[in-house]
Amino acid sequence: MHELSLAEHVLGLIEETAEAEGFHRVRKVVLEIGAFAAVEAEAMRFCFDVVARETIAAEAALEIIGIPGTGWCRECRRTVVLSEVFDDCPACGGRDVELRSGRELRLKALEVE
Amino acid sequence: MLRQVQVERDILAKNDAFAAANRLRFEQDGVLALNLVSSPGSGKTSLLVRTIAALQGSVPLAVIEGDQQTSLDAERIRETGARAEQINTGKGCHLDALRVQQALDELAPAPASLLFIENVGNLVCPAGFDLGEAAKVVILSVTEGEDKPLKYPDMFRAARLMLLNKCDLLPHLRFDVAQVIANARRVNPDIAVLQVSAETGEGMDAWLDWLHGELASAVSRREESVTALKKRVAELETQLLSLRASLAE
Structure with missing residues (x-):
């Protein structure tokens, strides 16, 4: 879905950084993607491969670090892991x-x- | 030689910057921009046509239409007499802030007016792309199922108002209105809900009242900032006069 335009935004940031930092080839790209960011890692890889063709990132490996969804429960006062963005507290039900x-x-x- | 570069930037940083510029422009002009989002076939364009017909003559308004292909929707809007600019996103599944900025340059919305931005029919992607709007309005039709807010929580979290459309069909459907509202409030406790029908006009008055209320606050925010600016200009002029006087001495 929107992974294609996200991949284009990533490439735009890489090109901006290349200008500022003066490098000509990218070997590895590290992204952080949250569990609730509505992004499929496999779709992101596919799209990044497509948009990076014939650019300074054409040969770059894409590393995606998944960030788990967590929340702070104000009732039992602890950090909990959430499986849905609207989950109740899995510890106390708050x-x-x-x-x-x-x-x-x-x-x-x-x-x- | 290989080296590491720490970038630590949001992937959507550029879109967010364009959105901030659009938002500033809307605030300075007192334009109420609403980002209308829904799945395809929710009746978004029909609702918009009916809304424009009801507002015509009383409120200046313009429309930005987003679709992957065709200018059919912009043509439907223009038939009402309203000004409309079509954006075809092509391969894209959502509008972005830069495309909206370009459409704004063409449309040049009048001060103290309404701007409807009809996004591409899609309950996933448009949630992540800020356009600079004052609020997102999500349209859900009663033929779609009560579970949509739970299946597409990002969109319902991002919206300030949910319009439940096609309510004239409720007698023919097994659709639980209370359940869909409970689902929407589970993902977004603050979301307002109005039941409407673009077909029969049911519930339109409440929606029009909501629009008038939001537009009035957009306009008064602008007046407040104009008043504050005028006050500052007056202060600076006084300072200038006293500086001139002290120079003349």
């Missing part, structure tokens, strides 16, 4: 859970030469 992670969509790092 409704008041504040999302702490899982929506990440970040270009974390590059390995370049």
